[in-house]
Amino acid sequence: MATSDALAFRFFSLHVVRTTRLGPSLVRVTFAGDDLAHFHSDGRDQSLSLFIPAEGRTEPGVPVEAGENWYAAWREQPDEERAVMRSYTLRNLRREPDEIDIDFVLHGVEPDAAVPAGPASRWAAKAAPGDKVQLIGPAVADNRAIRFRPPAGTDxxxxxxxxxxxxxxxxxxxxxxxxxxxxxxxxxxxxxxxxxxxxxxxxxxxxxxxxxxxxxxxxxxxxxxxxxxxxxxxxxxxxxxxxxxxxxxxxxxxxxxxxxxxxxxxxxxxxxxxxxxxxxxxxxxx
Structure with missing residues (x-):
């Protein structure tokens, strides 16, 4: 993240609390973590970057300690260690307790699927309480990763x-x-x-x-x-x-x-x- 972005966005260490099947193609994953006390968003189409563990690993390999240089350090990691990064939008933010919901589309997780599922779909289909992720999300409620902004006077x-x-x-x-x-x-x-x-x-x-x-x-x-x-x-x-x-x-x-x-x-x-x-x-x- 650039210096200006670092004020509005930060890393959050989260874990899965529960999953809820919304339909044949959709599953909601609910996340929690102490870091969510610092997560703030006005909602709407809030964009997030989610990091899930590489295949066969339980920890998302994200070099948070690299600070503003995390992206270059992440790209340099070996494929078998580097966390999978995917873009999602926030569905819900709740307080007491602090939780967020992210809805996943499950592509190709069926045994007879013509196109095999990608890593995020495979992860979401099997997500269980305690599974760990990293997330880049907003530290301020009104931020540039919200795009839905009807102008004043919209009729x-x-x-x-x-x-x-x-x-x-x-x-x-x-x-x-x-x-x-x-x-x-x-x-x-x-x-x-x-x-x-x-x-x-x-x-x-x-x-x-x-x-x-x-x-x-x-x-x-x-x-x-x-x-x-x-x-x-x-x-x-x-x-x-x-x-x-x-x-x-x-x-x-x-x-x-x-x-x-x-x-x-x-x-x-x-x-x-x-x-x-x-x-x-x-x-x-x-």
Whole structure:
């Protein structure tokens, strides 16, 4: 972390308290630890960096003692020692006791899966109380890793996310003032992954259960959104998060076809089809 970031973000040593299966493709892992007394976040789509132990190890190998140079020291570790780093969003933060929830999408953990699970899915599927992790998270509540920020005067919020964005989307919905007009589209892999939506906003949420054809982009969501009649609005705000290819198509729709000011569109690519997070991290930013 750079010097300026070190004031807003820090390492947290945590352990698993419990796991809760939310659906066929989703599991919630609850973490605790003395360090969480110093964890502060306004929620919404709060981004986190989670470090899980390398295969066959019980301790996440993260050179915290390297201070600001931790990343270079982490990259230099042998593969068999280096912790696996993955990006997630905060689902819940609770006090007394201090706990956080992170929801994981389980890809490929089934015995007959066409594509084998990655290390994070394998870890989350078997996570048990006491399992140790490291996490980089916020030490101040309002920080740059929160992207969902409807400007003052917003009179319509439009949202799309796939299952990887589900925790961020639902957490953001929960923060909106009562009566805020919202139209949201959420894609999940299985109807069993559909969750209850708790919000005081005037939210119309459309759940889309996608097929497994592996089609690039998100033609199903794009079609549903194109066909949707939206309430009139002078200052709409758009938040898009999930697979990068789908997100770009939807952004083009809202800006090019709906005429929404591109400055009022927030888009966050959580993953890219065909790439691991390691490969995505090496890609130049768009």
């Amino acid at each position: 319509l919020v439009l949202m799309w996310g796939d299952e990887t964005a589900l925790p961020a989307l639902l957490a953001s919905l929960e923060t909106l003032p009562a009566g805020t007009p919202v139209r949201a589209w959420i894609e999940v892999s299985d109807a069993g992954d559909i969750q209850d939506v708790e919000t005081e906003a005037d939210a119309e949420v459309t759940w889309l259960v996608h097929d497994q054809t592996g089609t690039e982009g998100s033609p199903m969501a794009l079609g549903a959104i194109r066909e949707a009649g939206l309430p009139p609005a002078e200052k709409p705000y758009v938040w898009l998060a999930g697979e990068s290819g789908a997100m770009k198509e939807l952004r083009r729709h809202f800006v090019g076809e709906r005429g929404i000011d591109r400055r009022q569109v927030t888009f966050v690519g959580y993953w890219r089809r065909g790439l691991t997070e390691e490969q995505l991290r090496e890609q130049p930013e768009d």
